[in-house]
Amino acid sequence: MSVLARDDKQYTLIYSSNTRLGKHTLSYLTPVRNNLLAINIAETKVADTVWAELAEALGKKVGDLVDKRMVKADDTSEFSTDDWLKILQNDNEVLSNPIAINGTKTMQIQNPTDVIAFFGVDSAGLEKTVHTEKPVIKPEGK
Numbered sequence: 001m002s003v004l005a006r007d008d009k010q011y012t013l014i015y016s017s018n019t020r021l022g023k024h025t026l027s028y029l030t031p032v033r034n035n036l037l038a039i040n041i042a043e044t045k046v047a048d049t050v051w052a053e054l055a056e057a058l059g060k061k062v063g064d065l066v067d068k069r070m071v072k073a074d075d076t077s078e079f080s081t082d083d084w085l086k087i088l089q090n091d092n093e094v095l096s097n098p099i100a101i102n103g104t105k106t107m108q109i110q111n112p113t114d115v116i117a118f119f120g121v122d123s124a125g126l127e128k129t130v131h132t133e134k135p136v137i138k139p140e141g142k
Contacts, residue, residue, distance in 0.1 A: 013039065025109050029115060
């Protein structure tokens, strides 16, 4: 049973506002603000069970969600899942990439613009000229 609510009409972004990638990814989601659940882990704690579910949905281990360069330890090879969960809970800046969720799809965002394609948003109408057509700012196909 899933801990996360998964709805095709709901866009969820788990990110840290203390990282450049997190802030920029969120800024690309302005067109879907009404359907967006933005969880800023700098302000809101995410339960350990949610982290575990996210890692599983991504086909990764919890430790793979962490940017190892940000961890203040010489050797992390012996860290357990509990160790990684404690690190995620205590230092929001270690989240390697924001995590986007839509329905049953889950993806780690490598580049802020990736979130537009993942959520099916029409780039806030940037492909259209303002002089001939109104910009489309709704998700495509919804």
